[in-house]
Structures are given as structure tokens and as C-alpha cells.
Amino acid sequence: MNKSKRLKKKFFERDSIIVAKELLGKIIQVNNCSGRINEVEAYKGSCDEASHAYKGKTKRNYLMFEDPGFLYVYFTYGMHHCMNITTEKNGKAGAILIRSIIPIEGINEMKKRRKKDKNLSDGPAKLCVALNITKENHNGINIMENKEIFIYDDKYKITNIKSSSRIGIKNGLDKKWRFYY
DNA sequence: CAATCGATGATCT
DNA sequence: GATCATCGATTGG
Numbered sequence: 001m002n003k004s005k006r007l008k009k010k011f012f013e014r015d016s017i018i019v020a021k022e023l024l025g026k027i028i029q030v031n032n033c034s035g036r037i038n039e040v041e042a043y044k045g046s047c048d049e050a051s052h053a054y055k056g057k058t059k060r061n062y063l064m065f066e067d068p069g070f071l072y073v074y075f076t077y078g079m080h081h082c083m084n085i086t087t088e089k090n091g092k093a094g095a096i097l098i099r100s101i102i103p104i105e106g107i108n109e110m111k112k113r114r115k116k117d118k119n120l121s122d123g124p125a126k127l128c129v130a131l132n133i134t135k136e137n138h139n140g141i142n143i144m145e146n147k148e149i150f151i152y153d154d155k156y157k158i159t160n161i162k163s164s165s166r167i168g169i170k171n172g173l174d175k176k177w178r179f180y181y
Numbered sequence: 182c183a184a185t186c187g188a189t190g191a192t193c194t
Numbered sequence: 195g196a197t198c199a200t201c202g203a204t205t206g207g
Contacts, residue, residue: 041199050199054196060192078189097199125200135191168199 006016006152008144013069016042016087016094020179023085023151024154025158030131033106035121037098039180041166043054044082045093050172053093062138064093071149073128073139077108080125083133085143085151099167100180 007026012019020042027034035138043051045064052074057167063072063086072084072095088094100122103110110120110130121127143150161178 018207043199055193058193074199075191076198077200078191078198080198082199084199099199123200166199 004152006144006150007069009067009069010143012085012087013089014068014087016044016096017177019085019094020086020096020177021161023098024161024179024181025156026151027104027156028098028131028149028151029105031106032177033103033109034133035103035105035127035131037099037101037151039098039100039122040100040180041097041098041099042087042177042179043095043166044088048172048175050169050175051093051095053095061093064095066090068094069142069144071133071138071141071143072134073135075135081128081134082124082132083128083138097110097124098127099178101130102129105110105132123145123166 004076020040023037023040026037045053048054053064058066063070067090068087070086072086073081075081082096084097086095103120111117113129114120121130158181160181162180164178165173166178
């Protein structure tokens with residue numbers, strides 16, 4: 001193989017904003033499909049009014065408060081799944097929403113699942129369809145240990161990280177916690 | 182192009 | 195009962 005390196009607990013167990021920026025350019029692999037992460041958003045806890053975790057722990061968001069490096073997948077708008085990876089030390093809420101990836105492997109499979117040839121994974125719900133990620137099958141998965149889904153560093157260098165307000169929220173627009181390149 | 186809006190059901194209050 | 199970390203079809207300029 002090459003110098004590729006799977007991301008472990010030390011990577012995720014840090015401030016959500018740092019983890020979000022450093023996730024840009026990393027490869028996410030799910031079975032035979034892979035893609036490069038090119039857009040993410042950071043979410044925190046009680047200091048972040050846009051976060052699911054803002055008002056404390058619930059049945060839906062509890063994973064955000066637990067160990068870093070686990071998938072938090074939620075279902076919204078009656079039809080969409082979105083995928084996060086938990087961050088911060090156990091007890092402190094945090095997660096990174098994966099908003100877009102650039103497909104690399106398994107493109108034909110992604111096209112089949114999406115029933116389209118373009119825009120396969122340039123949105124948080126689109127990439128869950130492309131990678132076949134659902135709340136039922138993936139919520140709570142340990143992405144540091146799981147055999148079928150993992151994130152690794154192939155030493156790809158990102159130069160121009162841009163940031164903006166997060167998408168689709170009403171509060172916390174002052175926080176520029178969406179990162180992309 | 183950009184702006185608007187309906188779909189559709191789990192989750193929270 | 196209201197909201198929603200979205201998408202894609204449609205409308206209008």
C-alpha cells in the first residue's frame with residue numbers, strides 16, 4: 001500500500017472546529033465506494049444555538065455527548081438522512097456534519113443509488129444515499145474500528161480552506177463554522 | 182440563471 | 195402541533 005493512515009481517536013477527540021477543518025481532503029470509504037471530503041460543518045453543545053445538542057441530551061442526539069469517532073446519523077424532513085462524526089472528549093457535545101464528498105471509487109454504484117449521473121454526493125443527504133448510509137444501519141458505528149466504513153488520510157494537501165455560516169439554520173449564523181475548499 | 186415551495190415523517194415541546 | 199443541519203421540481207426574469 002502507500003502512506004495512507006486511518007484516523008483514530010486522537011484525531012477526533014479535539015475541538016470540533018479543528019477537526020472539521022482537518023477533515024477536509026480526507027477520504028471516506030464505505031465498502032467499495034469512496035470519496036474525498038470537501039465540505040463540512042462543525043457543531044458544538046450548549047454554546048451553539050444551531051446544534052442539535054444545544055438544549056442538552058435527547059434520545060436523538062445523545063451520541064454527540066459520548067465518545068469521539070462515532071457516527072451520528074439522523075433522519076430529517078421526513079425523507080433525508082445526514083451523517084456526522086462525533087468529536088470532543090466524552091461528556092462534551094460535538095459533531096461534524098459531512099456536507100459533500102468528491103466521488104473517487106464506486107461511482108457507478110453511486111449513480112445507481114442516486115438514480116442520477118451528476119451531483120452524486122454534493123449535499124449531506126445526497127452523500128448518504130450515494131454511500132448507502134442510514135440511521136437504522138449506521139447510527140452509533142465506531143468509524144475508527146469498523147471494517148466496512150472508515151476515514152483515512154492519503155496525504156492530499158488542501159491549500160485554500162474557505163468558511164461561511166452554516167447552511168439551513170436560523171440561529172447561530174454569526175458562527176462561520178462551515179468549511180470547504 | 183435564482184428564488185420559491187412541496188414532499189413527508191421522526192423528533193421535540 | 196410545530197419544526198426541521200434537505201432535495202429537486204417548478205416558476206419567473
